[in-house]
Amino acid sequence: MKYIPIERVETGRIGYQQQVKETNIKRIFDLVRFGRCKSRAEIVRCMNLSATSVSVLVEELMSRGLVEEVGPAQTTMPGRRPISLRLNSDARQMATFALSRDGVRYCLLDLECRVVESHTYPLSIEGLTDAEAGEAYVRLFEQVLKRRSKRFDSARALMIGICFPGVFLENRKTYSSGTELNVSIPEGIFEDFGRRMGLPLCVINSTRCKAYAEKRFLDARDPDAPETEYMLYADIHKGINCAVIAKGSIYTGPHNISGLLGHFTIDYQGRPCHCGNRGCLERYVNQDTLLEDAQKACVEAGTQPPADLKEAARRCADEPALMAALQNSARLLAFGLYNLMCSSGMNHIVLSGIEALGDAFLEEVRRALMERTLLVCRLDLSWAQAGRDSRNVGICQYFLDKVFTITG
Numbered sequence: 001m002k003y004i005p006i007e008r009v010e011t012g013r014i015g016y017q018q019q020v021k022e023t024n025i026k027r028i029f030d031l032v033r034f035g036r037c038k039s040r041a042e043i044v045r046c047m048n049l050s051a052t053s054v055s056v057l058v059e060e061l062m063s064r065g066l067v068e069e070v071g072p073a074q075t076t077m078p079g080r081r082p083i084s085l086r087l088n089s090d091a092r093q094m095a096t097f098a099l100s101r102d103g104v105r106y107c108l109l110d111l112e113c114r115v116v117e118s119h120t121y122p123l124s125i126e127g128l129t130d131a132e133a134g135e136a137y138v139r140l141f142e143q144v145l146k147r148r149s150k151r152f153d154s155a156r157a158l159m160i161g162i163c164f165p166g167v168f169l170e171n172r173k174t175y176s177s178g179t180e181l182n183v184s185i186p187e188g189i190f191e192d193f194g195r196r197m198g199l200p201l202c203v204i205n206s207t208r209c210k211a212y213a214e215k216r217f218l219d220a221r222d223p224d225a226p227e228t229e230y231m232l233y234a235d236i237h238k239g240i241n242c243a244v245i246a247k248g249s250i251y252t253g254p255h256n257i258s259g260l261l262g263h264f265t266i267d268y269q270g271r272p273c274h275c276g277n278r279g280c281l282e283r284y285v286n287q288d289t290l291l292e293d294a295q296k297a298c299v300e301a302g303t304q305p306p307a308d309l310k311e312a313a314r315r316c317a318d319e320p321a322l323m324a325a326l327q328n329s330a331r332l333l334a335f336g337l338y339n340l341m342c343s344s345g346m347n348h349i350v351l352s353g354i355e356a357l358g359d360a361f362l363e364e365v366r367r368a369l370m371e372r373t374l375l376v377c378r379l380d381l382s383w384a385q386a387g388r389d390s391r392n393v394g395i396c397q398y399f400l401d402k403v404f405t406i407t408g
């Protein structure tokens with residue numbers, strides 16, 4: 001996870017007064033953005049600030065174009081009717097690119113993190129060197145923003161987000177994606193691109209973006225319920241990635257590689273893995289092996305192998321061999337998840353990438369986890385629900401919540 005400002009961050013200390021002001025103005029921006037306060041009076045009630053201070057800060061948000069006034073507010077209170085405030089969602093934009101083996105998913109989002117323009121661009125980097133692949137990506141980004149997009153406006157852009165399906169390796173200064181893209185992009189290529197565009201870059205692991213979008217989806221679904229502070233998000237594709245939400249934010253660990261669920265061993269004498277370990281979970285449970293194991297079971301039982309996971313899920317109720325294969329996969333996955341639950345102390349798990357297997361599979365994973373009754377007394381297990389563009393949406397939500405500052 002990396003935020004690359006246009007200029008290097010100043011090392012000089014920001015003044016205390018300036019810090020207090022930024023904290024307060026950002027808080028007001030968030031109260032308006034999330035619709036929790038619709039007038040200056042409501043903001044005064046929410047914050048420990050005088051009416052005058054709130055007025056000054058709201059004035060500044062308005063002069064920056066981030067917040068706007070909309071007529072008198074609807075209220076039953078006597079006296080002068082207050083003017084309503086709302087987010088000026090068109091005031092700023094965020095351009096995002098999510099990389100995967102299928103190509104690049106481009107989404108332009110407004111300040112409410114709504115997608116206002118999107119397109120998927122196929123891009124093959126096969127046979128290219130790492131540097132060539134990196135250049136091919138940024139060439140595409142630049143083409144999209146400078147020529148193909150109809151709505152991108154660099155004057156209103158806050159940042160460019162890149163959802164990367166891998167990790168940033170600090171010692172090598174590269175963005176490395178082994179399983180998904182098989183590429184290691186030198187950091188300088190992204191940095192130069194940001195400089196050329198005159199915009200800061202935010203590069204975050206794709207699974208972490210999805211996890212943050214899921215957290216925000218769950219929080220928005222029930223605004224009165226407590227915030228989702230702790231969550232494990234397992235993204236199952238050609239391998240298994242996991243993101244950890246802790247204290248309401250993305251937990252990266254000191255070396256930016258926390259939650260590598262795919263490399264939790266479930267058999268110390270098991271299949272060798274490219275990471276150097278043996279019996280890693282992702283060698284047994286991933287999109288390909290799940291289907292292969294189901295197909296193998298059908299071949300052995302003398303029935304037609306399923307073409308995809310959806311078909312396997314649909315047929316398993318009538319075919320015991322297929323059912324046994326899926327149950328076995330669910331149990332292997334539960335072994336890995338249990339390791340993760342024990343090491344993190346968390347019991348809220350969201351699974352993504354194999355939703356086609358349906359609720360019966362999820363129930364099997366739940367059953368297997370609940371057998372470990374000493375430590376698992378409560379379990380919150382569900383499929384991901386944040387939607388198709390959760391990578392692009394999640395990176396913008398995270399940026400606005402945790403990185404963006406109003407006063408610079």
Ligand SMILES: [Zn+2]
Pocket residue numbers: 262263273274275276277278280
């Ligand atoms: Zn491994």
